[in-house]
Amino acid sequence: MSKKDYIRIFLLLLISISLSKSIQSQFITNIKGKVLDINSNNVISDVNIIISPDNIQTTTNQNGEFIFHDIKNGSYTLIFTHISYFEKTEKIKINENEILILEVYLKRKIRYLQEFEIIKSTEKDNHPIKIESISKLELLKSPNQDIAKTLQSKPNISVIRKGGTNVDPVIRGFKSTQLNVTIDGGIKIEGGCPNRMDPAISHIDINDVEKIEILKGPYALKYGANFGGVINIKRKKPLRYSTFKTDVTAIKRFESNWNGNKEHLSISGGNKDFYFLLSGNRSKYGDYKTGNGEKINSELSKYNYSAMAGFTPFKDHNLTFSFDRSYGRNISFPALPMDERTDDTKVYSFNYSGNFQNKTFNKVNLKIYHSEVDHLMDNKNRSFSDTVVAISAINAKNFGYRAATEINIGKGNLIFGTDFENIKKDGDRNKFFILQPNLPVKNEKLWDDAQITNFGIFTEYSQKFKNTNLIFSMRLDQNTASSNVLELKNMMGIPMYYNPDVNSEFTNFSFSAGVNHDLSKEISVGFALGRGVRSPDMTERYIILLPIGYDDYDYLGNPELKPEANNELDLELKYKNKTRGNIIFSTFFSYVTDYISAESVPPSIIKPQTAWVVGVKEFINIDHVYLYGFEFLYSSPQINNFGINFNASITKGINPSATKYIIENNQVIDSEVVKNDPLQEIPPFESNFSAYYKFFDNRIIPEIDIRFVAAQNDFSEAFEEQKTPGFIIAGFKCNFKYNDNLQIITGVNNVFDKAYYEHLNRKIIGSSQALFEPGRVVYINLVLNI
Amino acid sequence: MNKKIINIILLILISIAFFSCEEKPDPPEVEQHIVVNFDFRNNGEDQEFDTMMYVNEAGNHYMVNEIQFFISDVILHNSNGSEFLIDDWKDIHYVDTDVPATHKWVVFDNIPAGEYDNISFTFGFIEEKNHSFMFPNPPERDMFWPEFLGGGYHYMKLNGKWLDDNQQISPFDFHMGIGQIYYSYPDSIIDFVHNAYEVVLPNSSFDLEENSTKNISFIMNIEKWFESPHTYDHNIWKGYIMQNQEAMNVACENGHDVFTVEF
CATH class of the missing domain: 2.60.40.10 (Immunoglobulins)
Structure with missing residues (x-):
């Protein structure tokens, strides 16, 4: 950061504090x-x-x-x-x-009963595990309709952009399967695309979401193996009334710039015995323009429909069935070698929850799910398709369950249970060589009947004392993986690359402990320590040559990878004052052992198979890396209808010993060790400031926000990253609640039409130019509730 | 008293010995490398391109427009009988007269110091390494050998023109790769011939000293493609030889002494 950046941050802090002071009362x-x-x-x-x-x-x-x-x-x-x-x-x-x-x-307007999930203890105040959430209203107010992009409003959360949509979240430098993305606290989706053009989070429509919880660090272990954090997407549930009643919600959204249209319709209803929710969404967006007027291929078309139905066979015992079918069509990813042609996703789930109203034995919850993604992509819109047209088809299945029980032990609360996940993946790439007579076709496997099974048992104990909250958590995972042999055959069917050692099995132990102590009515301190172990994922183990990284390399899976472990320490200080506002300062240090990275493989061993890439990298474990950073939040009290929020955050990641290859004239001529090389894809320092004012009994709430992102000068030499310039953008939004039935949310994102890109945005394929963010976007949401 | 003095002296000596034992730094890694430069000559002079100034042994007036070729499996034959195969990073090198960057191969491998009797390489690729579509990017990509002719890649494209029997300037594609055996030309191919061959560079002995880099020039003497042991007449073989195994065989046999070496 430059001196100017520090001055800007200092001024923002000064403005925040002086504004809050000016609105203090004298009562x-x-x-x-x-x-x-x-x-x-x-x-x-x-x-x-x-x-x-x-x-x-x-x-x-x-x-x-x-x-x-x-x-x-x-x-x-x-x-x-x-x-x-x-x-x-x-x-x-x-x-x-x-x-x-x-x-x-x-007095209740209407009586409805919600199902519960056994995640209650994480929702307590002053919980030792850091939890942030995004409400339905925040999702509606968001200038972005990508769920992951909305998370960016929270400190130390960034996204990797490869196209107009389906961005991939990064929390404190942890990404992809280092994060546990779960739906309703237990349902998993395995995206089809090896390049993560359809991360799990992208398979749920934002209008079907009630709330998103973010649990940073390797602490929450009851949702599955957790390495760097949990994103729990809580879908809308049917409301249950004492007498049969229905609700209808309709949402129409329009976004300028890329002519985005989005519609949502849902009908929910039921009585104390039976309840249902029917929902449908449709989105169609065109190409967006960046702040400098450049058009980015970002068109997309998505639609989905879902149904949820349940009944109560006995009082306090609920059974719910649901399915969701979603479809993506012609979604452009200019930063990837292919675009999504079709994506058909099915998610089926069953949920049982029983409340036993017993002093000791509280609740039981069982979820069973099956999700399946059929993903088809091709390079027909790429310049290099004039010589080779490549079409990939992938099928990804995920089946699993989660069973949990909650009991009281003395003054404490104990949750224990088991979960299971079975992922199957298979896919081909067919390359049509259109320069040649007779149009020869080469078939390559991307995954060859690969399978990962994870069986886990978990427990979490929490207890609240007078001024102290304690929580202990642990889980044991048995992870097994298998696949057909990894091989790449030539046109004659003879293997050019052959790796028969494909099976692996690991037993992983993870644990966490946290304590939060109220030093006074206003000040509390939290401390958490945890170790989250993650077995290598399907891509890291078994992918057969596809360019899936930031750099221009085909990646090769390594079935002999070991699990990586995140040993993390968190410290949090909270100051809460009704007249001065709230301050939260969190800092963390992660020491990651057996970190899964990648190293170049010489072309004498294996050659790349994708146009424009320069070589092959194979996934490997490196001894250790470390990450550290902080988050600072300040929110003023809502006094005289006025309030402000400010946050700032940064993450640093260091690889103590990285290998860099020296390239001259497109030839690798040497290699050297880079000491303390920054990890790749780590976002720079960022701060956000927002101010709002509530008019007419909260009916109209205008809000301005300013986002400052510093230049990223800590970039990985080994992964050929480049420096990214900093930027400041401003936005405006207004929430107008006409009555209980009609709400209008409108706003402008990137008001000054700034041309900028994030450090994590991928490059336009085949070039060194980064994918720029959209320029000015004016958006409006009309929400009708009947 | 004496004992005490001796003990003190011993203690001081041990202390000095202990503290003077600095950790010895790792010996610097000894590395030797070679850099291979590629050059083109015709009758001892630098090759001139795009000018009809050469006459081959068959009396054909000809010009050369461009040359692209692959060499692979370069082996350095040590005088102690051992062989060093260059393949730590890459085992195939592409040379293109239109791409100057390919004229210099900075070899990644750390080569043992010593005396070497000679250097050999494969012109083109052996069958096991000649995989179709193994190069997804140009310029190597554009060296593909059509699938129906055996697939893989051209070993060499030497493109030029000659003054034919009718005194017309005609193009010749002196292309080498996998040959075909036809039952009936051009449709019924019954077998393929892998024409890649080993080149042993004459007078290629050299010494490689510790911590040194040796510059070696591989020189293609173009006129030799057309003169020994067979006189190659463009008027006989015409401009296109990719489907003419007999012509490619002549080219291969002529090609054994095309390369020379300079240090």
């Missing part, structure tokens, strides 16, 4: 209280409470509690609002030196 008394359900007597969290006429507001915590500091003497009206409850107003009077304690009861 002198307090109000405390708790909000409860009038029927069940249960506490209600997330109730919005506004003091009129001052319009100071707060929300209830997980225990239904709320607190106002330093309210002036006088008469006020408290307004309690919650999406599921009737609004309630309470008139109060504050006298000098009085602390007013209230107990407020709300």
Whole structure:
């Protein structure tokens, strides 16, 4: 970062703090209280409470509690609002030196029962494991309709862009299968494309999502093997009413620049015995223009339909079945050697949840799923298709289950269970040599009946003391892999490359421990330590020559790879103050052993098979690498309807000893060891600032945001990365809630039409030019709820 | 007292010995390399391209427009009887008169120091290494040998023109690769002939000293393709020989002494 960058960050911090200070009140008394359900007597969290006429507001915590500091003497009206409850107003009077304690009861508008999943303990306040979430409203407000792209609003989360859509998330420098992407806390999808043009996260439509949870680090072990973090996509569930009732939601979205149109329709309904959700989505986007007017091939067409139905055979026992069929058509990826021609995905799942209302034995949850992706891609829109047309077809299946039980042990809570995942992958590439007479065709296997099975058992124990939360977690995985032999045959069917040693089996032990301690009412400190072990994935083990990295190489799988292990340490400091705002500072250090990287293989052993690539790299384990970084967040209190948010983050990754090949005149002439080479595909320093104001009882909320990304000067020499310039972009959005039925969300992304690209964006294929981000995009979402 | 003094002296000596034992740095790695340069000559002079200034032994006036060829499996024959095969990084090198970068091969391999009696290589590729579509990128890609003629790659394309019997300037494609045995030309191929052959460079002995780089020039003497042991007459073999195994066989036999070496 340059001096200017530091000055900018300092100014942003200064503005944030001075703004928050300027809105501090000069009041002198307090109000405390708790909000409860009038029927069940249960506490209600997330109730919005506004003091009129001052319009100071707060929300209830997980225990239904709320607190106002330093309210002036006088008469006020408290307004309690919650999406599921009737609004309630309470008139109060504050006298000098009085602390007013209230107990407020709300009445449900409608009675519905949600299924539960055994993930509750991660949702507690001050949980030792760092959890961030993105709500439905945030997803609607997002300028991007890629789920992974919406995650970028959180610190230390970036994405790898290869086209207009289906970007791939990166959390603290960990990516692809280093992250555990799960749906509804247990369902997995294995993308078809070896180049991850369809990462698991891209197979779910954003309008079918209720909430996304991000759990950084190797700590949450109950969702499956976890190396660098968990992304849990929680899909919308049917609402259950006491008497049969239906809801309809329709969303229409338009985005300028690339003429993007997106539609969503869902119908949900049911009663206490039966419930259902039908949903459909359609998206069609064209080519986008960058800030310098360049057109990027980014067209896409997607549609899906899904159904979810369930019933309650006995009270507190629910059975739910669901399926989702999604289709992608002609999706362009200018940074990849091929475009997606078709992608047909099926996801079937069954869920059972039982609540035993027992003091010891709480809950049981079982999920069984099957997902299958048929992925077809070709290079027909690439310049090199004038000599060779290549078409690849891949079939990827994932079958699994997750069973978990939750019991109480004393004051603690114990979750234990088992999960299973079986991934099968098979695919071919047919190359048609159109320069030659008789159009010879060469068939190459990309995966040859490859299979990975992972069986795991897990447990998590958490306990809350007066000022301290503790959590311990561990899991044991048995991972086996097999495939037909890795071989590359010539036109005569004779192997040019042959590797018969394809089977492997590993037993991996992972564990984590965390503690969070409240030093005072305002300050808490969290500490977590964990080791997450990840077996090599399908690509790292078995891919047979395809350019899947940042660099211009065909990659070759290595069945003899060992699992890599992330040994991570996290420290978090939290400061929460109702009038000054909240500050969270997190820092982490990861020591990764047997890190899975890649090294060049001489053409005398194996030659590349893809046009434009310069050589072959084989996956290998390297002894160790380390990553470290921090995240800083500040959010001001929502006082006088005004608030600001600021975050800043950075990750550094170091390979202590990397091999760099010296190339002259397109010939490798030597190699050298680069000490402390930065890891490839690590994003640079980034900070985000946003400010909002709430008009007319929150009906209109305009918001501006500024994103500053520093230049990335720490780039991998061994992986031939290049320096990336920094940039600043600005955006504007406005949420207008006309009534309970109609909501309009509009905004402008990249207001000043800046031409820029992220460090993780791939290069346009066959060139050294990075794939630029879209220029100015104006978008509007119309949301209709009936 | 004496014992005490002796003990102190011993302690000091041991301490000095201990602290003076610095860790010896690893000996510097000894590396020897060769750099192969490719040159083209005709009758002892640098080859001139695109000019009808040469006359071959058959009396054909001809010009050369371009030459592209592969050599593989370069072996350095040590005087102690051992052989060193160049294949640490690559075992095939492509040379193109239109691509100057290919005229210099900086060999990656660390070659043992010593005396070498001679150098040999394969002109083209042996059958086991001549795989169709193994080069996805130009210029090597464009050396493909059609599948129906046996596949793989050309060993060499030597393109030029000659003044034919009718005093017309006609193109010749002196192309070498896999030959075909026809039952009835041109449709019924009953067998293929792998024409790649070994070249032993005459007068190619050299010494490679420790920590040195040896520059070696492989020189293609173009006139030799057409003169010994067979006189090659373009008027007989015409311009296109890819489907003429007899002509390619003549070319191969002539090709054994086409290359010379200079240090």
